[in-house]
Amino acid sequence: MSSLLEVKNIKKHFPLKNNQLFSKEKHVLKAVDGISFSVKKGETLGLVGESGCGKSTAGRVILKLLEASDGEILFKGNDITHVRGEEMRKLRKEMQIIFQDPYASLNPRKTIEQTIIEPMKIFNVPRNERNKKLERLLDVVGLQSHHKHRYPHEFSGGQRQRIGIARALALDPELVICDEPVSALDVSIQAQVINLMEDLQKEFDLTYIFIAHDLSVVHHISDRVLVMYLGEIVEIGDVHDVYQDAKHPYTQALLSAVPEADPHHEKKRIILQGDLPSPANPPQGCKFHTRCSLAEEVCRAEKPALKQVSTSGQMAACHFAKEVVG
Numbered sequence: 407m408s409s410l411l412e413v414k415n416i417k418k419h420f421p422l423k424n425n426q427l428f429s430k431e432k433h434v435l436k437a438v439d440g441i442s443f444s445v446k447k448g449e450t451l452g453l454v455g456e457s458g459c460g461k462s463t464a465g466r467v468i469l470k471l472l473e474a475s476d477g478e479i480l481f482k483g484n485d486i487t488h489v490r491g492e493e494m495r496k497l498r499k500e501m502q503i504i505f506q507d508p509y510a511s512l513n514p515r516k517t518i519e520q521t522i523i524e525p526m527k528i529f530n531v532p533r534n535e536r537n538k539k540l541e542r543l544l545d546v547v548g549l550q551s552h553h554k555h556r557y558p559h560e561f562s563g564g565q566r567q568r569i570g571i572a573r574a575l576a577l578d579p580e581l582v583i584c585d586e587p588v589s590a591l592d593v594s595i596q597a598q599v600i601n602l603m604e605d606l607q608k609e610f611d612l613t614y615i616f617i618a619h620d621l622s623v624v625h626h627i628s629d630r631v632l633v634m635y636l637g638e639i640v641e642i643g644d645v646h647d648v649y650q651d652a653k654h655p656y657t658q659a660l661l662s663a664v665p666e667a668d669p670h671h672e673k674k675r676i677i678l679q680g681d682l683p684s685p686a687n688p689p690q691g692c693k694f695h696t697r698c699s700l701a702e703e704v705c706r707a708e709k710p711a712l713k714q715v716s717t718s719g720q721m722a723a724c725h726f727a728k729e730v731v732g
Contacts, residue, residue: 409444409480410613411468411581416441416477418460418467422686435686437463439637440477447580450607450614452628452645454621454660458682460637461617462506465583468615469501470494481581499529502579506586508566512558518544518569519554525576543572546609547602564595571603575610584616588623600627621664625649633657636693637685639712643720653715653722655698692725700726 419434438460445451453461466472468479470486479487486497505511512521522543526536541551547568558566567587574582584603588596604627607614618624624631624645631648633641633656641654652658659676678697683689689696695705704725712723 408447410447410482411445411615412478412480413444413464413468414442414478414480416464416467416479417475418463418472419475433686435684436637436688437685438467439685439688441634441637441639442477443632443639443642445581445613445615447613448607448611449629450616450627452624452631453615453617453634454619454624454631455634456660456682457619458685459634460685461634462585464634465503465585465615465617469503469583470497471503499577500579501581501583502574502577503583503585504567504570504574504587507590508563508570509558511570512566514558517555517557518549521558521569522554522573522576525573529577531577539576543575546575546606547572562595563591564599567591567599568602571599571606575606575612578610579612581613581615584614586618587616589618589620596623603627621649621660625664633660636683636688638693639721639723640694641720641722642712643716644718647716647718647720651716651720653720653727654694654724655700656694657722692723 416438417436417440418438419436422433422435441464443451453464455461463472467474470489474487477487478485481497481501489497519540522540523536526539531539540554544551544554549565549568558569561569587603588599591599600623603614606612616624616627628645630643631645632639633648633654635656641648641652641657648657649661652661659678662673662676680697683693683696691707692701692705692710695701698705708725710723710725712721713727713729714720715722715727715729
């Protein structure tokens, strides 16, 4: 299975205002600080971490909604890092996004029909095909044909997200970045939308990057999971390997917070000390050392490399994770 997307050492740094009058030093916020990974065609890569870890910024950089500060983005083997204008417009058909807030991402002045058909108009899809496609998309996301004449405020949150999904699929994309698509929905509705997304993935041969902070949701939908902390990857691997035997102390802490379905099974809760450091002034060495119970002097002095820690290919960036050559 070939890689549909490859990301090489991508960085996104935002310049900050300098409050010191005569200082020439430039301050930046390191939202994404050198991440590399690939996504195979047809798979779902879960991207997880606390709020502020850079996962949504990474998604927007991949889609080129934000320009990368450094690094390379390869899509279907082609370098798209510096692609702009008409060439980038053509790429938009193949790369789409489902936003977190299903109300804010829909134009309140447009009917559902106008919202879903608009991208087809932009890309000159013939009129007779537009209406057929609209009817099919409404059907596959679980909405009725008569819903197309309504406006976003006439729908529930779950229905609005279904509309957002239909719009993302209007141009037959290959890669869909799902930016916390169920976090704004009720728990009862979340499962319905996740199941819908899994069905659509099979039907339309989609590849997902699924961004979330809810690890139980990511466990359900993902093939592999990538854990971020302060703009860097701390662990990546097959979803079952990571959930059953996490190697990085940060991943272990996140997983310890996931509610246990079995009331008789006691789970040891790992409480992280202190607050998440600022991406504008991250700690030296291992960025996690200020909150890690295992931290020693080497963690404060040296940044750990992302290395293979299991024969299945699982990788972690921790000085105390045992390196394995697969």
